[in-house]
Amino acid sequence: MYVTDKAAIAIDATPEEIWEYVTDPVHWTVSKPEEHYGLEYDTPDNRPREGATFHQAEEVVGMYADLHD
Numbered sequence: 001m002y003v004t005d006k007a008a009i010a011i012d013a014t015p016e017e018i019w020e021y022v023t024d025p026v027h028w029t030v031s032k033p034e035e036h037y038g039l040e041y042d043t044p045d046n047r048p049r050e051g052a053t054f055h056q057a058e059e060v061v062g063m064y065a066d067l068h069d
Contacts, residue, residue, distance in 0.1 A: 023047055035060050 011018060021027060025046060029036035037057040041048055048054070056067040 029058075032060075 013021075025039045025041065025048070029039060035058055037059070039054065039056040040046060041052045041054045043049055043052050053069045054067075056065075058065050058067075
């Protein structure tokens, strides 16, 4: 048997405001700041974009990860 569900939310913001928020790495680790040591992109505004490289350090469930591209 398959279980399906749907959900919807209403966000009181323009699509541009939402895009600005979700593409800002500062907001990505806010839910568990004690696990995330940093996330940086090699772009002038520290935002992801095509061709950008990144460096992220985190420790989740006691396992340290040093991620980079």
